[in-house]
Amino acid sequence: MPAKKDDSTELIDLLRRMWLIRAFEEKVSALYAAREIQGLVHLGIGQEATAVGTCSQLKPDDYVFGGHRSHGHAIAKGADINRLMAEIAGRATGYCAGKGGSMHIAAKECGFITATGVVGGTIPLALGAAFAAKERKKGQLAMVFFGDGAGQAGPFHESLNIASLWKLPVIFVCENNGYAEFTPLSAHTKIERLAQHAKTYGIPNSTVDGNDLFAVRQAARKAVEQARAGKGPIFIECLTHRMRGHYEGDPAKYRELSQLAEWKKKDPLARVAKVLKARKWIADKEIESIGGEARALVEKAAAFALASPWPAPAEVDSHVTA
């Protein structure tokens, strides 16, 4: 729960950002269904609180790394949704000139260094950025997002060990949504809570309700403070759920409809709105207009993306080596 002294403006702004992510992802879904977007897209609908709760505590020059489900992380870190939509649509005006796409978002200007299509692939990279940050002594830090599936991959373990050993200013954010691709976590490991792995490697850790913006924000605030103070890495496990399938087009038959219904009740956006309403900081009308504004911005982004040119074939020769 937010402390009374929290600024209502700040919290309403966080709701806005969550709404922007929600609207963006829903639009990507619609464009995908209409075949305006191709390839593999993995949406983070339902995971907005983990993105905004954490990234809102970072500075522009802090480094963020993501995974295949990172549209929301990039937006939360300050990425321009027009260039982001254009990139997902494979256009020349995208952040990566159409070369990266949905799974390889890079928005360097706001510190979102890269996402990866390989589970756990960016965890060691985040270590490196944290190492550079530590050398630079300006209090910068690195944050990396990954899912529960990454907890079984080699880079996860090697990275946790080195981060702990070298006391690197890196914040590991595990979005435990209970599924690694198409199977429940229990089919991948006996370890129910990934925070336990952090404990194994001597890293301070917590498990929070990933759909509670305030819980995530509080954990992130504490983690950022510790990392900047040179106390080494921190691991935050956020229990959450992805409301869509693993990828767009995934019928998700492996998931019980009742489970989906349960999680709908825990919708992170609705929960924030409820809290803000209870404090009389916001009314229904304003919540509606926040949603409406988000959708309007996203419509503009979609229009921009679809009107943008495709990259020219000659572009394949650019950006191979510098």
Added chain:
Amino acid sequence: MREIAYYEAKFEALDEIMAADQRVHLINGTFLSLSPHRHVFQNLAKKYGDRMMMPPISELGFCGLATGAAMAGLRPIVDLSTGSFIYEAWPQVANEAANAYSMSGGQTRVPVVFHLFHGLRGGGAAQHSGSPQAMLWNCPGLEIAIPSSPRDVKGLLKTAVASDNPTIFVDHTKLLDLRGEVPENDKPIPFGVADIKRAGSDVTLIATSYTVQVCLRAAEKLAKEKINVEVVDPRTLVPFDLAAILSSIEKTRRVVIADETHQSCGVAAEIAARIAETGFDKLKTRIRRVSTLDVPVSYSPPLEDYIGPSESRIIDAVRASVA
């Protein structure tokens, strides 16, 4: 001109590089493998110890760390030591480091150097005798430098570190004691410029790394048979100086390629393909390759000698090309 040992030239380079740029960090290893010259590495540690890190045995982890550090503005040099160990780090090298600049549409540069010792070291057997540079040549986005002399190791290492691209620096333990001329105040050697290690007129003999030295010895023997061999050393695989090779072949009309990567899809295979595509009309005889055989490298010394691109096999191939 002064003559120094290869390992001395290499450490001169590291010393100058570390002194000139605070962003350079050395991660893992001693850059000397198991050489008895390890004291030289300690000298470096005395001066730059705070920028030299020894990670745990986690190649995947520390190669990824180096890649991420490069993305965030440092210029790390990673010593993988035994070349085969890069297989442990493969995803971070081939899938992250190699792709980042392109995937990000040019936003992210990755100025990391991955240093390794490749090839047949004498009793390394299959898992310590790898020459991964051929596979890495098949990963667009990486540069590959592969010196064969003291002058080259110093000049190429400087360029590798100055490059904004992820660079594989392919070294060989059998080169470490080689002596050679290195000018005072030497200049960095640009990538993509081959070197004629021995001028000749009868056969173009292309080789990299330690095999260059084997070829030079073979050339001396062949000279006694009045076969005048030109030894061409590409020095870098990416970028690759095809023009220098074609220019040599224009003169000799015959080519043999000797290399320590396995024959299939090896370095010699790629060079042969490029010559066949662009210089076919210059050739009087077919292209010949002398590569490490397509078998896992055996432990026993006579077997290892048999498997590698030996001096005798190279001599046979050159003789065959002039026959």
